[in-house]
Amino acid sequence: MAHRRCHILTCQVTPQLPINVLVLGVAVSLAAYAVTQYYRRGHRSELAAFVSLMVAISLWEVGGIAEDVATSASAKLLAVNFINAIAVWLFVYSMLWLALAYSNNTKWVNRWTVGAALAHIAGTAAVLAVAPEFLYEVTGLTTRGPVTAMGVGFDQWVALDRRLKLAFYITQLYGYLVILTAGVVLGQYLVRNRGSLYTGQAGSLAVGIGIPLTANLLLFTGTIPPELSATDIALAATALGFAVAVFRYRFLRITPVGRQQLVDGMSDPVVMLDGRDRVVDCNPAARTLVDAPPDWRGMAATGFFEPLPGSVERITQGGDEGSITAGVDGSARTFSPDVSAIRGGGDAPVGRLLVFRDITEQKQREQQLRRQNERLDQFASLVSHDLRNPLHVADSNLALAAETGDRDRIETARENLDRMETIIEELLTMARAGLSVEDTDAVGIAAVVRESWHHAQTEGLTLDLQVSESTTVQADRDRLLHVFENLVRNAVDHNDPPLTVRIGTLDAASSSGAEQPVGFYVEDDGDGIPESHREDVFEYGFTTTSDGTGFGLSIVQDIVDAHGWNVCVTEGDDGGARFEIRY
Known part of the structure; x- marks a missing residue:
């Protein structure tokens, strides 16, 4: 066999060693990051559990490295017992702790349960210290290799030749039950909150819980021998699975806190952003407002709010300066964003909640x-x-x-x-x-037109009425009468007879394909209104005649606005003035 001298000890390099070192590096890095977040975010229980889990994986890999490099049966057994007495049980209980903390069941994490877990770890360590072969029957060492893995050659190395005892199976069964309990707790929480979590987030947590359980079940059932244990690969999957959940989705930092502040039933649009201005959650009203795509979770705020007018910075600042006007269900609505901080433990901000108040x-x-x-x-x-x-x-x-x-x-x-x-x-x-219209009735347009024609001075005028007797509009009849009177009088005042005034409906195709009125028009075949004056004719006091008051068309504008309609002036088919009023 090929040994290398490490100071005064004999050591070896095995194909498993690089994997141990890699997993150790990942776990230590994640533990260090989580510690900084623990103190920044106010000593949150789920962060403490995550740190404990990463420490357990680190200790597991340290024991694995010690076992790999050792060349004597006693040293290898000591390393394996260190893993089984401390690292395994710290990993198992940390997994359960994390599941309870994440699902807001921290009442089960108290001095009694923690004390029982620590007592179990200490008792196991004491038993293995007194009886090192309590879990295994060691018959010595066995030689393996040489092999080449990924282009790297490894000389012969020695491994512990062991046989699993009944005590190992019993303790492992208990460990599986604890991990399975953690999986059930976390799974129930994910199901209850599936509408507020990322799909990838749930997948990452499933990998973190499921892979080590599966790998150990293969070992437990004898599907794979102890010397080919996939435990280190499973630990790497657990570390990376939770790394994705932490670094990609930030589930430990914002979702449990922010979701409590998000009310799906609110009619106002609500959007929750994390500390990196990514969309964590939003209610149906917000998705309708921006016409959100199916994969809106995790989108940057710049992309999510892109359909809205104005800059994202102005919108996310909130207040009147960030107010926006957008189309919702076919009508223009104005919203004012109300921005508030989402705070985690220790009152530290972890995101923002935007409520778009409909103003x-x-x-x-x-x-x-x-x-x-x-x-x-x-x-x-x-x-x-x-x-x-x-x-x-x-x-x-x-x-x-x-x-x-x-x-x-x-x-x-x-x-x-x-x-x-x-x-x-x-x-x-x-x-x-100018008063708002409170009560409206179905008013026949043709009847109102004839009445207004009777009231106006129509000598020398011809009425071309192209409205059916059955056509109606929801309106205040008296004020609609004033609209037609003023439009007809405007034609009389600005043109010489003979003059034809044509009144008809503006039609559009409905979903069934039939034509339906969407407004009406009043046009004449007179001199028309110069294009330079068309934006001014509805202003109070604007007139081009010496004896005019300039009120007629401004009255039309006020009545149209009071009904929630729109009016515009253009050129008629015969070159005269054409006023179009749309509902």
């Missing part, structure tokens, strides 16, 4: 209040200016008529008084037009 109605009320304030300003201006001018003219002409007896002065005064009456009527109409 659509609030914004609508603010807009309505703004318009009402603007209307008050306009009323004040009209009362102080537009009414004062005709009043002054009428007063002056009546005074002159009294002095001179000139009846033409009286006629001029009457015209100005009539203008004052018109302004007052339109002011009252405008005041009512």
